[in-house]
Amino acid sequence: MSRTTLLDREVGQAMSALSAAAKKGLGDPALAELVVIRASQLNHCAFCLDMHLAIARGHGMSEKQLDLPAAWEEAGEDVFDERERAALALTEAVTVLTDEFVPDAVHDLAAKHFDATQLAHLVGLIAAINNWNRVMVARRIPPGGYTP
Known part of the structure; x- marks a missing residue:
């Protein structure tokens, strides 16, 4: 049986709206891309990595930062x-959920660097990219096809 490459348009639009709102509310496009890249690494989503690495370069992120999120x-x-380190720690905790919860220490560290609204948008962004990663990986969508 072959996998579908289709994504319902309404579902895709809703997911895109969530991603856009979370990024906008976070207010830091480069940081948003760093978070998205790290979650996509954890979820092994080649399509999202390919796309968001290109977007991050457009936001002026250094090659060193793009090379090292997995070893932050x-x-x-x-x-x-x-x-950035607090955001990356929260990204890993929300994405992996190894202890079934986000540890208080990780959340508290993020709360020191983000106000309540930014933190809410950061969590929303992490949830959004995890949704995208799962949709793309489940359908085995290969990298490519994205042009910035």
Whole structure:
């Protein structure tokens, strides 16, 4: 049996609206792309990685930052600042849910760097990209086809 490549237009539009609203509310396009890239790495979504790496380059992210999200903890603060590191930690905790919950320490660290509204949008963005990753991976959509 072959997999469908179709995505219901209304579903796709709703998912796109969620992503756009979360990014807009976060107010930092480069950070939003960093979060999306890390979640997509964790979810093994080649399509989303390909697309969001191109978008991140358009926002002026350094190649070093684009090369090292998977090793952000070891990369040091000269690559990712405290705010980016808090966002990456929250991204991993929400995406993986290893203990079935986001640890309080991870949430509290993010809350030190984001106000309540930004934090809500950050969590919304993480949820949105996890949805996109699952939709793309489930259908095995290959990278390519995205032009910035």
